[in-house]
Amino acid sequence: MEKKTKTVGIVGGGASGLVAAIAAAEGARARGMNVDVVVFERDDRVGRSILVTGNGRCNFSNSHLEVREYRNDAFVNRAFECLGDPASDEPAHQVMTFLEGCGLEWREEPDGRRYPLANKASVVVDVLRAAAARLGVQERCGKAVKAVELPREPGKPFTLRMEDGVFERADAVVVACGGRALRALDVEGLRKEGVRPVLGPLRVAEGDIPFVRELDNIRVKCSVQLLRDEGGRPACVGAESGELRFRKYGVSGICVFNLSRNASSGDILSLDLLQTGGGDEAVRYLTERRIRLARRYGESLSCLDLLRGLVLPRVAEALLKRAGIGEDATCDEKMAKKLAASLSDCRLTVSGIGDPEVCQVQRGGFAVGQFNPQTMQANDLPGLYVTGEALDVDGPCGGYNLHWAWGSGLLAGRACAEHLASRLSASEFRV
Ligand SMILES: Cc1cc2nc3c(=O)[nH]c(=O)nc-3n(C[C@H](O)[C@H](O)[C@H](O)COP(=O)(O)OP(=O)(O)OC[C@H]3O[C@@H](n4cnc5c(N)ncnc54)[C@H](O)[C@@H]3O)c2cc1C
Known part of the structure; x- marks a missing residue:
């Protein structure tokens, strides 16, 4: 009797789609099944979404992943538990074993971020494509799927309707289209919410624009708190530190990207350029500095003198202007206190996402309650x-989002093979 061939259709050849394809093909091969795994990719090549990650270096994972940092962390936790490894306490360690098994060599930065040893995202795409090709996975590029339709009766295949009018059949389907293109894809039987960009720069309110515009492109090291009015009092709803970059429309940088996941219009960003923790510590620090410099400059020490050597000249000028203090104003003790507040609690009002195009993820999509984690x-x-x-899961910068993509792809690919195996009778298996 001729063995039946089953087909797995993967919608999207990005991070999770390529891993799902490999895992499905591997699972089918291990069971001796005849399965065609086909990746339908709307772009002219697979893996382009991986190439742009980590500034072209691909921060593909992180050894210090905190699962609670993910949106819908309970769902992610259950998924990662399935990918645990007794020899490691890292969440979803099998992701690493899988990538290493495909041939990826990697290195880790002191903060736990992992990059390919070759420091190029293209290497990650290369190893995944090679692993997929070795298993016979087919790439069909320039194929945008418009709709996924459910089988009309049990045992019948799914239908994938393409934008070019043709359709394909598949016995199992993995929707791995990412967040950006989700609007253009209908999946019968599943509810999807709208998506909005997060993990990107923040726009500030009109009143703060002159200040940030003056500092456009300047980078500063600082601590940033995200404050929200709660019953008339500002509550801290997020805190990050690192490099912040001023832009014409607002602020950018990894610390801002992370805060953007939780920021709403009207929230306040409080920048601590002194990184002393603010309040009394900032006052003490600047008062001591004033006394020290006054020994050399005399009592004519100006406010600009106090800031020189502490922050960049443009930052000093913009801060003084904003505080309504003349550059030549004498820096007495009262003035030092005023400057401590300007430097340690420089407030900007958030008005929304700065530039949707540079946001790293889209929040929303398919609600996780509809899926088995x-x-x-x-x-x-x-x-x-x-x-x-495509699922309503996102994480902060630092390899979280790719780790989720690899992990969820691995689980789906393996489950696909399992599902098809349960559909095929023993007689149809290769011996
Ligand atoms: C600039 C940038 C930098 C980033 N850097 C990092 C980083 O360093 N570390 C990190 O962890 N995360 C990073 N991310 C986030 C990360 O890239 C994504 O979270 C991850 O790629 C999502 O994987 P995915 O498989 O869900 O979707 P994607 O990797 O986006 O893949 C989706 C694929 O589906 C295709 N597609 C879409 N619609 C269709 C359709 N209808 N039919 C057929 N094909 C379709 C797309 O062309 C694409 O190839 C970055 C994102 C951006 C934008």
């Missing part, structure tokens, strides 16, 4: 899986 399979829709950013 152990397999990424849609509840009550056997054979249909969603992975990566």
Whole structure:
């Protein structure tokens, strides 16, 4: 008797799609099944979304991942538990074993961020494509899927409708289209919310624009708090530190990107350029500095003198202007206190996301309650899986989002093979 061939259709050849394809093909091969794994990619090549990550270096994972930092962390935690490894306490350590098994060599930075040893994102794409090709995974590029339709009766295949009018059949489908393109894809039987860009720069209110515009492109090291009015009092709803970059419209930098996940219009960004922790410490620090410099400059020490050597000249000028203090104003003790407040609690009002185009992830998509976290399979829709950013999961900068993409792709790909195996009778297996 001729063995039946089953087909897995992967919608999107990005991070989670490529891993799902490899895992499905591997699972099928291990079971001796005849399975065609086909990646439908709307772009002219697979993996382009990986190439742009980490400024072209691909920060693909992190050894200090905190699962609670993910949106919908309970779902992510259950998924990562399935990918645990007794020899490691890292969440979803099997992701690392999988990538290493594909041939990826990597290195780690002191903060735990992991990059390919070759320091190029293209290497990650190369190893995944090679692993997929070795397993016979087919890439169909220039194929945008418009809709995924459910089987009309049990045992029948799914239909993938393409933008060019043709359709394809598949016995299992992994929707791995990322967040950006989600609007253009309908998946029958699944509810999806609108998506909005996060993990990007923040725009500030009109009143703060002259200040940030003057500092456009300047980078400063600082601590930033995100404050929200709660019952008339500002409550801290996020805190980060690192490099912040002023832009014409607001602020950017990894610390801002991370805060953008939780920022709403009307929130306040409080920049501490002294990084002393603010309040009394900032006053003490600047008062001592004033006394020290006055020994050399005399009592005519100006406010600009106090800031020179502490912050960049443009930052000093903009801060003084904003505080309504003349550069030549004498820096007495009272003035030092005023400057301590300007430097340690420089407030900007958030008015929204700065530039959606540079946001790293889209929040929203398919609500996680519709899926089994152990397999990424849609509840009550056997054979249909969603992975990566298409699900309502996102994490901060630092390798979180790719780690989720690889992990969810791995679970879905393995589950696909399992699902098809349960559909095929023993006689149809290769011996
Ligand atoms: C500039 C930038 C830098 C980033 N840097 C990092 C980083 O360093 N570390 C990190 O962890 N995360 C980073 N991210 C986030 C990370 O890239 C994503 O979270 C991750 O790639 C999501 O994986 P995915 O498989 O869900 O989707 P993607 O990797 O986006 O793949 C989706 C694929 O599906 C294709 N597609 C879409 N719609 C269709 C359709 N209808 N039919 C067929 N194909 C379709 C797309 O062309 C794409 O190839 C970055 C993101 C950006 C934008």
